[in-house]
Amino acid sequence: MKVRIKKIDRELLKRAVDIAEQGIQKGGGPFGALITLNGKIISEAHNEVVYSSDPTAHAEILAIRKACDSLRSHDLSGCDLYASCEPCPMCLGAIYWSGISRVFYASEREDAANAGFGDKLFYDELSKSPEERNILFCRIGDIDGSRVFKLWERYEKKIRY
Amino acid sequence: MKVRIKKIDRELLKRAVDIAEQGIQKGGGPFGALITLNGKIISEAHNEVVYSSDPTAHAEILAIRKACDSLRSHDLSGCDLYASCEPCPMCLGAIYWSGISRVFYASEREDAANAGFGDKLFYDELSKSPEERNILFCRIGDIDGSRVFKLWERYEKKIRY
Numbered sequence: 526m527k528v529r530i531k532k533i534d535r536e537l538l539k540r541a542v543d544i545a546e547q548g549i550q551k552g553g554g555p556f557g558a559l560i561t562l563n564g565k566i567i568s569e570a571h572n573e574v575v576y577s578s579d580p581t582a583h584a585e586i587l588a589i590r591k592a593c594d595s596l597r598s599h600d601l602s603g604c605d606l607y608a609s610c611e612p613c614p615m616c617l618g619a620i621y622w623s624g625i626s627r628v629f630y631a632s633e634r635e636d637a638a639n640a641g642f643g644d645k646l647f648y649d650e651l652s653k654s655p656e657e658r659n660i661l662f663c664r665i666g667d668i669d670g671s672r673v674f675k676l677w678e679r680y681e682k683k684i685r686y
Numbered sequence: 687m688k689v690r691i692k693k694i695d696r697e698l699l700k701r702a703v704d705i706a707e708q709g710i711q712k713g714g715g716p717f718g719a720l721i722t723l724n725g726k727i728i729s730e731a732h733n734e735v736v737y738s739s740d741p742t743a744h745a746e747i748l749a750i751r752k753a754c755d756s757l758r759s760h761d762l763s764g765c766d767l768y769a770s771c772e773p774c775p776m777c778l779g780a781i782y783w784s785g786i787s788r789v790f791y792a793s794e795r796e797d798a799a800n801a802g803f804g805d806k807l808f809y810d811e812l813s814k815s816p817e818e819r820n821i822l823f824c825r826i827g828d829i830d831g832s833r834v835f836k837l838w839e840r841y842e843k844k845i846r847y
Contacts, residue, residue, distance in 0.1 A: 528822055578754050611823075614776075626821065631831025651778055660787065664790075671797050673706040685802055
């Protein structure tokens with residue numbers, strides 16, 4: 526997909542890098558992100574993994590949660606995300622679930638790997654089948670999980686997403 | 687990696703499926719998860735995406751966050767996760783970041799896809815290079831993101847994770 530990068534995209538991405546830098550001083554990891562809707566910033570966050578004791582507290586995840594909170598919706602269609610570094614697989618998954626439209630980033634997964642972060646390794650692991658991974662993934666096929674999906678199908682009040 | 691599935695693993699996984707079922711009645715999506723440490727349950731959660739307006743509120747993510755909160759650590763090494771369905775790429779990323787040791791699950795990504803969820807699609811997207819994906823991923827290479835990693839390297843108070 527081709528895109529014409531505008532001056533505002535550069536400015537917003539530079540701001541995401543600045544947020545990452547400020548985050549380090551506050552005890553966060555070296556990552557920053559922000560989300561815009563119609564060109565207006567609706568959330569900003571930096572990595573808080575260690576001081577929040579939360580391995581999911583990446584800049585992008587926190588920015589997505591804040592943006593959703595501010596819009597009171599789990600759907601960020603039409604929003605753009607600017608991240609100081611290429612989002613890791615967890616954040617990429619969250620981006621897909623949120624429906625964010627466009628992602629701009631500065632550093633790449635290899636830069637994060639060189640700084641000691643597992644992003645690239647995790648991308649490689651995700652592409653493997655469950656039984657080939659470093660962590661044990663074990664399906665217990667005779668436990669019936671599909672009954673929940675059948676119940677979901679029959680549940681009249683469900684809101685699909 | 688081979689594993690001998692114990693009776694307790696079946697019981698815990700069945701409980702994760704029960705949690706998923708109960709979650710539907712509470713307005714959640716059809717997914718449940720729990721985390722154990724030394725065979726003891728330390729957190730349980732079901733999907734809360736819609737009613738929490740939070741696309742990251744998957745059962746596994748919430749269970750990880752609760753477990754970390756209870757242990758006051760971002761590191762869940764030695765813990766096991768039981769999930770009613772194969773974790774999606776976002777949750778898989780969170781599992782890697784948390785250091786969880788073993789994952790047991792019942793349904794597979796194809797079952798979730800058949801129930802209308804994007805898990806399989808997102809797995810396929812993650813394996814693609816950024817420029818081949820459905821969502822626009824644009825690196826702006828001349829914005830210097832690597833300066834943050836250099837600052838991180840020099841930062842004496844950093845806690846690596």
